[in-house]
Amino acid sequence: MFDKLMAAQQKADEIKKRLDTVSVFGEVEGGAIRITATANKAITAVEIDEEFYKQADKEELEELLLTAINKVLSQADIVSATEMQAATKDMLGGLGGMFGQ
Template sequence: MFGDMMGMMNKLKDAQKKVEETKKRLDTVLIDESSNDGSLKVTLTANRTIKSISIDDTLLEDKEQLEDYLILTLNKAIEKATGINEAELAAVAKEGMPNIPGMDMFK
């Protein structure tokens, strides 16, 4: 029984290491999103860190439109990044979970 417990602990440590590696890798996965007319472009990582924002000069003339475009475009990009992030981390967590009775909700 003690050996099984040590094996499970090692599997959990391995899973934690893989999750951390995946988080680092997700910093290199870039998501690009644009407004419908292409006048605003944003890039962020799958860990939801904004890397760049490109604004067409025409948007600088209308503060309200620029704010609306920023909100809409950033929200779309964040939604995509969150989907990628959650799918990747869930896959790693599922793969690394030891078989603990009653904890099959992760399988």
């Protein structure tokens, strides 16, 4: 039983490492602002089109940045949840053997 639990923990660690390599994106204004993050919700890049930046006012820029950040975090949640669901299904299938199923 302990071996199966250790294997499940190892699988969860592997998924976390894999999610660090998956990039997700959130953008607004047709790509004028683009945020890149890992599926583990670490922001890795913020890109703002120079022409858009020159024309945008502070409040507009702040609001659009928040929107883009929320979009990328939502995408990260979706990818992470999908990976974890697949892993949970695999782990539960493996744990079923502990109970004679």
